[in-house]
Amino acid sequence: MTDFPTYDDVIAAHERIAPYIHRTPVLTSSYINSLAGAELFFKCENFQKAGAFKARGASNAVFGLTDEQAAKGVATHSSGNHGTCLSYAAGRRGIPCTVVMPRTAPQAKKDAVRGYGGRVVECEPSTSSREAVFAEVVAETGAEFVHPYNDLRVITGQATCSRELMEQVEGLTSVVAPIGGGGMVSGTCLTLSTIAPKVKIYAAEPEQADDAYRSFKAGYIIADDAPETVADGLKVPLKENTWHYVQNHVTDILTASEEEIVEAMKLIWKRMKIVMEPSSAVPLATILKNKEIFAGQRIGVIITGGNVDLDKLPWNV
Amino acid sequence: MTDFPTYDDVIAAHERIAPYIHRTPVLTSSYINSLAGAELFFKCENFQKAGAFKARGASNAVFGLTDEQAAKGVATHSSGNHGTCLSYAAGRRGIPCTVVMPRTAPQAKKDAVRGYGGRVVECEPSTSSREAVFAEVVAETGAEFVHPYNDLRVITGQATCSRELMEQVEGLTSVVAPIGGGGMVSGTCLTLSTIAPKVKIYAAEPEQADDAYRSFKAGYIIADDAPETVADGLKVPLKENTWHYVQNHVTDILTASEEEIVEAMKLIWKRMKIVMEPSSAVPLATILKNKEIFAGQRIGVIITGGNVDLDKLPWNV
Numbered sequence: 325m326t327d328f329p330t331y332d333d334v335i336a337a338h339e340r341i342a343p344y345i346h347r348t349p350v351l352t353s354s355y356i357n358s359l360a361g362a363e364l365f366f367k368c369e370n371f372q373k374a375g376a377f378k379a380r381g382a383s384n385a386v387f388g389l390t391d392e393q394a395a396k397g398v399a400t401h402s403s404g405n406h407g408t409c410l411s412y413a414a415g416r417r418g419i420p421c422t423v424v425m426p427r428t429a430p431q432a433k434k435d436a437v438r439g440y441g442g443r444v445v446e447c448e449p450s451t452s453s454r455e456a457v458f459a460e461v462v463a464e465t466g467a468e469f470v471h472p473y474n475d476l477r478v479i480t481g482q483a484t485c486s487r488e489l490m491e492q493v494e495g496l497t498s499v500v501a502p503i504g505g506g507g508m509v510s511g512t513c514l515t516l517s518t519i520a521p522k523v524k525i526y527a528a529e530p531e532q533a534d535d536a537y538r539s540f541k542a543g544y545i546i547a548d549d550a551p552e553t554v555a556d557g558l559k560v561p562l563k564e565n566t567w568h569y570v571q572n573h574v575t576d577i578l579t580a581s582e583e584e585i586v587e588a589m590k591l592i593w594k595r596m597k598i599v600m601e602p603s604s605a606v607p608l609a610t611i612l613k614n615k616e617i618f619a620g621q622r623i624g625v626i627i628t629g630g631n632v633d634l635d636k637l638p639w640n641v
Numbered sequence: 642m643t644d645f646p647t648y649d650d651v652i653a654a655h656e657r658i659a660p661y662i663h664r665t666p667v668l669t670s671s672y673i674n675s676l677a678g679a680e681l682f683f684k685c686e687n688f689q690k691a692g693a694f695k696a697r698g699a700s701n702a703v704f705g706l707t708d709e710q711a712a713k714g715v716a717t718h719s720s721g722n723h724g725t726c727l728s729y730a731a732g733r734r735g736i737p738c739t740v741v742m743p744r745t746a747p748q749a750k751k752d753a754v755r756g757y758g759g760r761v762v763e764c765e766p767s768t769s770s771r772e773a774v775f776a777e778v779v780a781e782t783g784a785e786f787v788h789p790y791n792d793l794r795v796i797t798g799q800a801t802c803s804r805e806l807m808e809q810v811e812g813l814t815s816v817v818a819p820i821g822g823g824g825m826v827s828g829t830c831l832t833l834s835t836i837a838p839k840v841k842i843y844a845a846e847p848e849q850a851d852d853a854y855r856s857f858k859a860g861y862i863i864a865d866d867a868p869e870t871v872a873d874g875l876k877v878p879l880k881e882n883t884w885h886y887v888q889n890h891v892t893d894i895l896t897a898s899e900e901e902i903v904e905a906m907k908l909i910w911k912r913m914k915i916v917m918e919p920s921s922a923v924p925l926a927t928i929l930k931n932k933e934i935f936a937g938q939r940i941g942v943i944i945t946g947g948n949v950d951l952d953k954l955p956w957n958v
Contacts, residue, residue, distance in 0.1 A: 349666070351688075370914045371668075590951060597687045597947035599914040630914035634907060640957055 326565065329476055331518035334483040341383040341481060344416050345373055348485075350492045353595050360611055362618045365493045366592075369485060370600040370630025374412040374440065376405035377485050377508055377628050378472070384481030385470040386413035394419045399467035401447075401458050403429035404557055405629050406472035411442030422467060424458045432633060473507030474563035482511030489624050490515070496523055499624040500607040503527035503536045503577065504558035506566030508628060513573035523624075524575040526617075528606040530555045530585060536562055537577040540570060554582050554638045557603035557629065578617075580609035586638045588612065592627075602638055604628045643882065646797045648835035654794075655801040658700040661733050662690055662801075667809045670912050677928055679935045682810045683909075686802060687917040687947025691729040691757065693722035694802050694825055694945050695789070701798030702787040703730035711736045716784035718764075718775050720746040721874055722946050723789035728759030739784060741775045749950060790824030791880035799828030806941050807832070813840055816941040817924040820844035820853045820894065821875035823883030825945060830890035840941075841892040843934075845923040847872045847902060853879055854894040857887060871899055871955045874920035874946065895934075897926035903955045905929065909944075919955055921945045 351366045369377035386398060397420030400410050407423035414421035421442040425434060426449035434444045447457035462469060470478065485508070486499060499516065503509045509527045516523050529536050533551035539562055547561030562570060570577075580588070589605035592598065604627040611618050611625070668683045686694035703715060714737030717727050724740035731738030738759040742751060743766035751761045764774035779786060787795065802825070803816060816833065818825045826844045833840050846853050850868035856879055864878030879887060887894075897905070906922035909915065921944045928935050928942070 375914065593916050593951055597692065597916040599910050599916060634910055634954070635956065637951070637954070637957075639952065640954075 326568070328568065329480045329514060331515065333480050334487060334515055337384040337480045338484040338487060340387050341380060341484065344383045344387070344413065345379055346371060347488055348372055350489065351596055351598070355595050356591065356608070360618065361615055362611070362620060363622045364608070364611070364625050365489070365496070365623065366596065366625045366627050367485060367489045368598065368627045370598060370604065370627050372629070374405070374409045375629055375631040376409055377482060377626070378405045378409035379412055380484050381475070381478030381481030381507060381511070382406065382409040382413040382470065383416070385475060385477040386410070386417050386419070388477055389468060393468050396466040396468065397421055398470050399424070399458070399461050399465065400470050400472060401425070401454050402472050403433055405631055407433065407442070408436040408440065408631070410470055411437045411440040415441040420465065420467065422461050422465060424454060424461060426454070430633065436631070472560070473505035474565045476565060478507055479510045479514060479565065482508050483514040485626065486512045486515040486624070487519070490520055493622070493624060495622050496520070496624045497621040498524040498526060498618065499626070500526045500528055500611060501626040502555070502558055502603050502606045502628055503529050504603070505560040506536065506562050506570055508626060509574065510566045510569035512626070513569035517573050525573055526610070527570065527574050527577045528610040529577055529579050530558055530606060531579040531581050533559050534579050536570065537579050539567070540574065540577045555585055555603040555606055557601060558606065578610035578614055580606055580613055584609040584613060590639055598627070599630050599632060600627050601629045601632045643885070645885065646793055646831060648832065650797050651800040651804060651832055654701040654797045655804060657704050658697060658798060658801065661700045661704070661730065662696055663688060664805055665689055667806065668913055668915070672912050673908065673925070677935065678932055679928070679937060680939045681925070681928070681942050682806070682813070682940065683913070683942045683944050684802060684806045685915065685944045687915060687921065687944050689946070691722070691726045692946055692948040693726055694799060694943070695722045695726035696729055697801050698792070698795030698798035698824060699723065699726040699730040699787065700733070702792060702794040703727070703734050703736070705794055706785060710785050713783040713785065714738055715787050716741070716775070716778050716782065717787050717789060718742070718771050719789050720750055722948055724750065724759070725753040725757065725948070727787055728754045728757040732758040737782065737784065739778050739782060741771060741778060743771070747950065753948070789877070790822035791882045793882060795824055796827045796831060796882065799825050800831040802943065803829040803832040803941070804836070807837055810939070810941060812939050813837070813941045814938040815841040815843060815935065816943070817843045817845055817928060818943040819872070819875055819920050819923045819945055820846050821920070822877040823853065823879050823887055825943060826891065827883045827886035829943070830886040834890050842890055843927070844887065844891050844894045845927040846894055846896050847875055847923060848896045848898050850876050851896050853887065854896050856884070857891065857894045872902055872920040872923055874918060875923065895927035895931055897923055897930055901926040901930060907956055915944070916947050916949060917944050918946045918949045
């Protein structure tokens with residue numbers, strides 16, 4: 325049986341990573357509150373190091389390694405923020421980092437990994453190629469595998485985000501976070517189930533990649549093959565460790581259409597003057613769509629990241 | 642002779658407007674610091690009420706009126722942030738506000754004035770029409786004219802921005818602010834000349850609208866007729882009161898090309914994850930262009946506003 329982390333592990337993680345992450349601000353918008361009929365507190369992980377909350381989990385994994393482990397470096401497969409953030413954390417510790425990415429991944433993502441000193445190894449855009457190439461990398465380097473979300477060290481690192489949020493805002497009644505593989509949601513469950521068990525946890529997902537929603541309703545993990553959504557951080561499926569948290573601690577999973585996501589994203593950019601990713605807009609989209617659930621509440625909303633291609637904004641394509 | 646405000650007036654203004662404005666945050670970027678070879682402290686007035694520093698000056702003018710004056714309302718001509726911010730301030734006091742705007746002004750700017758309860762009166766896009774229509778509005782309403790930048794109440798309000806900046810950051814050696822009509826620069830001069838006279842004040846201007854630069858070099862006000870620049874907040878000329886401050890307290894005026902401005906804007910969006918206007922990018926553009934002036938300094942950079950048309954970003958047109 326898996327030995328899941330405790331809240332003491334979250335506190336230890338927070339001390340471990342504190343020198344390498346920002347305590348990100350919580351922003352509010354009276355205009356958006358009036359639209360929602362509730363008080364929203366946006367935890368702005370778009371301002372996080374390397375532009376995403378994943379710097380927390382990656383730093384916890386990297387700085388928790390023994391010197392012997394660290395000498396061989398870390399490796400992962402990710403075409404998104406986890407690869408960039410793992411490269412960032414490895415760079416801070418001064419150890420090698422290899423990220424396996426499909427050769428079709430955006431150039432900007434490859435550049436971001438390299439910008440922090442990591443090495444990109446390209447594979448074909450298929451699961452079988454990724455697994456084969458990744459196995460080679462590990463065999464060759466002996467690097468420690470840090471999974472983007474199913475890794476318990478990563479989940480424990482992400483859990484520090486809602487710990488800060490609870491210190492920054494009093495009297496929250498709900499927290500809403502986007503769900504892809506479930507790393508942020510699992511971290512939120514880990515923290516809140518101990519320090520604020522009455523606070524409801526909602527996961528927000530694109531309708532077009534609603535595998536977590538269907539898993540939650542079915543009672544077992546359902547994984548989709550390559551769903552398409554503007555919220556490109558949320559395409560991956562749950563895995564056993566994140567499923568554990570979702571199944572046990574999430575109140576409900578809510579979904580939003582592509583149009584609702586883009587509209588919520590633009591609303592946040594326009595009114596709050598912050599740059600954030602489409603994935604980060606899914607919580608607000610679901611809140612505005614389900615006003616009856618949230619009316620009058622004090623809601624924490626996780627803005628997960630800010631790494632967006634400014635040349636391809638979703639309302640300009 | 643004009644009776645210019647003192648720093649005591651700035652302190653009084655700050656108390657007067659405190660309930661209606663944000664104490665905006667100061668952000669930094671280690672990446673941009675490494676590019677500049679200096680430490681930059683960005684004072685983020687893009688997060689200000691109504692999206693621009695002009696909420697400070699407008700609030701000071703509006704809340705400084707006697708009840709008799711206030712009953713007749715306020716009026717201005719502006720197709721930019723001042724109109725929106727005056728409407729915001731008037732709305733907070735619950736008094737009428739009329740903004741004269743060219744009928745060709747962007748719909749979003751008209752909507753913004755109306756969104757805060759103000760009235761838009763359209764004129765033809767010419768100085769003569771604007772003056773004639775504005776005179777009618779004042780004759781009809783008896784409203785108090787609040788000029789966008791030459792009004793000393795407005796300058797005194799803007800001066801509260803650098804007062805906060807000096808409280809928020811220790812050891813600044815320079816402050817760089819964009820210059821259009823000169824309201825923000827004048828406010829900065831008013832504050833710094835009293836509380837930090839050794840801090841150098843640089844004004845940053847688009848090459849394509851460099852009338853303040855040429856005025857500064859010539860020693861008298863030069864006004865251009867309808868210059869064209871992406872930094873659309875900086876097209877207006879100096880007037881006698883702002884010229885007084887620029888002439889006496891500004892160390893130098895630096896200019897940047899359209900391309901440099903857009904590049905600096907994109908750099909800030911990408912690295913700092915904030916939405917700000919092209920005008921607000923001119924200071925960074927001039928700092929990166931004049932590294933020899935700023936090397937090793939601690940520089941305050943005023944991000945003046947965040948009201949940008951997300952459908953027409955300058956790198957997408």
